[in-house]
Amino acid sequence: MNERRADPEIRLARAYLLRVAEPPATALAAFIRSHGPLEAAKLVREGACPNSVLSETAARRTLDFAERDLAEAARRGARLVVPEDGEWPAWPLLPLDQATARGKPGLSPPIGLWVRGDGRLDEAVVSAVAIVGARAATGYGEHTATELAYGLVRNGMPVFSGAAYGIDGAAHRGAIAAGGPTAAVLGCGLDAGYPAGHTALLNKIAACGLVISEYPFGTPPARHRFLVRNRLIAGLTEGTVVVEAGIRSGARNTATTAGVLGKVVMAVPGPVGSSMSAGCHQLIRESAASLVGSLDDVLETVGKLGASLAGRTPRPRRSTDGLGEEALRVHGALELREARYPERIATDSGVPIDRVRSVLPELELEGLAVRSDDGWRLTSRSRPVSPLGGA
Amino acid sequence: MNERRADPEIRLARAYLLRVAEPPATALAAFIRSHGPLEAAKLVREGACPNSVLSETAARRTLDFAERDLAEAARRGARLVVPEDGEWPAWPLLPLDQATARGKPGLSPPIGLWVRGDGRLDEAVVSAVAIVGARAATGYGEHTATELAYGLVRNGMPVFSGAAYGIDGAAHRGAIAAGGPTAAVLGCGLDAGYPAGHTALLNKIAACGLVISEYPFGTPPARHRFLVRNRLIAGLTEGTVVVEAGIRSGARNTATTAGVLGKVVMAVPGPVGSSMSAGCHQLIRESAASLVGSLDDVLETVGKLGASLAGRTPRPRRSTDGLGEEALRVHGALELREARYPERIATDSGVPIDRVRSVLPELELEGLAVRSDDGWRLTSRSRPVSPLGGA
Structure with a gap:
């Protein structure tokens, strides 16, 4: 079980972003994916974002109820689960990313999920x-x-x-x-x-x-x-x-x-x-x-x-089949024998650090990566692949 | 509408053959197909047929109720329809031949059908x-x-x-x-x-x-x-x-x-x-x-x-696709401009005359052959094909 909890700042940023646009906010979701939630929230607040994001967020971007929303959730026995949390259901939701990448409208993954109930x-x-x-x-x-x-x-x-x-x-x-x-x-x-x-x-x-x-x-x-x-x-x-x-x-x-x-x-x-x-x-x-x-x-x-x-395909849940380009790049930056910190993986893969932090748990769920005290490495059952998916 | 009626001798032969074995008599059906109903009936009566046919017909081959059956049918407002009749549903039943040829057991076409009712x-x-x-x-x-x-x-x-x-x-x-x-x-x-x-x-x-x-x-x-x-x-x-x-x-x-x-x-x-x-x-x-x-x-x-x-395929019901080898051979012996009698077609195709007489109406139903006073010819919509089905 992955006990990781997102930084409070990230949770606050996503609480803000969840209220700033009506789901499914395709442009905003892509913007968060590129810039990470902290930077994305800052840029949206400042209006310093592409027109597509501006038009999704124009009506509400000056309203920040993030702290109030999180307090309200706590009062009601609820919480905000974000992609940076260990309990985020990254793998089941991955097809939403993939469908969005294929140009299917209205299927952006959620920016976060308000959850009431004790289970993970x-x-x-x-x-x-x-x-x-x-x-x-x-x-x-x-x-x-x-x-x-x-x-x-x-x-x-x-x-x-x-x-x-x-x-x-x-x-x-x-x-x-x-x-x-x-x-x-x-x-x-x-x-x-x-x-x-x-x-x-x-x-x-x-x-x-x-x-x-x-x-x-x-x-x-x-x-x-x-x-x-x-x-x-x-x-x-x-x-x-x-x-x-x-x-x-x-x-x-x-x-x-x-x-x-x-x-x-x-x-x-x-x-x-x-x-x-x-x-x-x-x-x-x-x-x-x-x-x-x-x-x-x-x-x-x-x-x-x-x-x-x-x-x-043998070991379907260990295969890189079905991974998006970004996940393949992160996966390609991992080593079998040497653990690496997300910062290093971001540098090697060219994938923004926030996305690396989001993708790594997805790879873990998939049995393609494993974390240790000194960072992340490939699992022994996962063979390195080129970014194009070749063996 | 094809008004042709089978020869009384053929109808008698098929009435005999229908009673001589329990349907679906696969060996007997194939034997009739090879020898025609008249010759097949004669050989079965004499016991001069392969063991497979003998074993299907042994119990009843000495009993000939054909005339009695046809008379009984007439008395009851019924009749025996045989493949040599114009009203035989050759085309719908063709898949039974084809399935039998593919080795599917129990799907031999009927030797004839007793029919009660006025319709064709x-x-x-x-x-x-x-x-x-x-x-x-x-x-x-x-x-x-x-x-x-x-x-x-x-x-x-x-x-x-x-x-x-x-x-x-x-x-x-x-x-x-x-x-x-x-x-x-x-x-x-x-x-x-x-x-x-x-x-x-x-x-x-x-x-x-x-x-x-x-x-x-x-x-x-x-x-x-x-x-x-x-x-x-x-x-x-x-x-x-x-x-x-x-x-x-x-x-x-x-x-x-x-x-x-x-x-x-x-x-x-x-x-x-x-x-x-x-x-x-x-x-x-x-x-x-x-x-x-x-x-x-x-x-x-x-x-x-x-x-x-x-x-x-354009004009599916005019195509030779789906025809068996025998039908293809008969079809290949037809000419577009010159009508031919079944005897000539039998000689040219090497298909027994009784089978030629049976196959020609199938081809007619399929729009691949047309009959006239001086025999059979190809339809103008049907192109000659080689026996192997090439165009």
Whole structure:
């Protein structure tokens, strides 16, 4: 377990940056990535940044509630988790970076995440599965969501959802009945008390799992925020199960995003006359989702991905396949026998020091790097690769 | 429309051969193909045939009820349709030949088909879709089968099924309600009156469509005959829809056969807790069937196949792609400007005259050959090809 904690200054900077632009702030996220959060926060405050960043931050850049937000979080039993923390779920979120680099709009990784609940974020996402679906679910859909969530948690797989009425709530309840953990990712601030009828449910989720949001306290729910939030539900999990969805629904949006991110997408079938199953059937028919008719199907489908990857490349989680250019450069600057400090790696790789500090834990999660008292080195199972990815 | 009628001697020979071995008699079918039905019948009667054919025919070869069977058929308003008849559905059944040639067991084409009903067999199979499923169907399944069959017939697509209780019966009823046609393919003689509760239904099917069997009069139903019959349901149609099926079911067998024959395979989803939908879900999950959630899905899926073939090769139904070696040889012996009699084509191609007579109508159906008063010639849309299929 990586116990590292970000510098307080970095946490303050990211708290400021989280409030300064409406997620997903693509230009701002790239700006932070290039300059590191401290420098980026300073430049944004001064307005000394490219027009793309200025336009994202113009309305709020003079407001700094970072200290107040962090104090408010502490008061509410919450905290801000940032990429520089050991518990940051760097690996699951990496496809958001990669999709953004491929030019997919709206999929920037979060600048930080407000988290309520005692568990570690990096542990909650291990083998996590999202269960999503319609608010106007049928009894059949809610029953199926509850049963699936219960079974997944009993099999050691945390259940993520969005805390909405209908399928979301049923999934959380099934997971809680199994003893948790479950995590709710919100499209509003942790204090918004939304949906109103789920206040008690959110308290139960926080008691056995996590309630997560990238939105600062006081942010009200809004339709666009649910859609933006969906990328986090898809990103934080290994796979997404759509239990019931109409032809146009937010759950289908989450499934599509999960597909773009290379995660496993699954859908539960239902009676052909039910409009609440029409979206699921369409996903299956278009080969955008695998049909899952039972808990075993979900376990097999999520497991299958690992199996099929393993079939393609030995030790998939030790390979540099799938790493972005920056991560490859950091990886290429590591040595097998000699540990190096991040400053040295930044100099050698040409990657900014803040990004090096962010990438190294990702490589560690991937089994490609290991830290020691005198810095970082390659793992014995990881062979050096050229920046172009050749062996 | 091809009004040709087989010689009475050929019909008698095939009536004898249909009774002499239990379908699918792979060796006998190949023997008939090599020697033609007249010579094959003579040799089988004399026992002058290879051991493989002898073993299939040993028990019954001395019994000749051909004339009696044909008379019985006439008395019952039925007839024997043989490959030498103009109404033989040569093209849809061609994949049975091809699968047999690839060594797939149990898929020999029928030696002839007993048919009750006024319609022509070659017309009944145009755009036909099979709807099959469990006998122990749920109300949901029967309702869905009825609705689908009704909609297909209204869209000009005849519905084939097996006249069993449950999904089969519901499909026939929906097709009849739409005015037909519908066709039932039986695993027993046309006179077996099976299933007992469906005698009235079978009469209605014959009144607006066809009742079909390769089994001679007096053949009782048997489990293995239903499975053997399934290749005809799959073979005579463009696609098969499984509405409800348990994990092990005859309907899944039909679907698998349809897949082997290169036909479209579709399955209707249902509630995940229903064991009657488990076979459908498995077919979809294994990518052995496309999910169809509505009539439009079926129309699109069956239509899609044609569209996708059209995308691959221009004028797919004028191409020699998919022809067997024998058909290619017959095709290669045809000329564009000069009509030839089958005898000349047999000499030129080295294909036995009976097979030439059988293959030419297949080529005609395919738009590759045309008949005139002075014999057969290539169509202007068909270019000569070498026996190896090169252009």
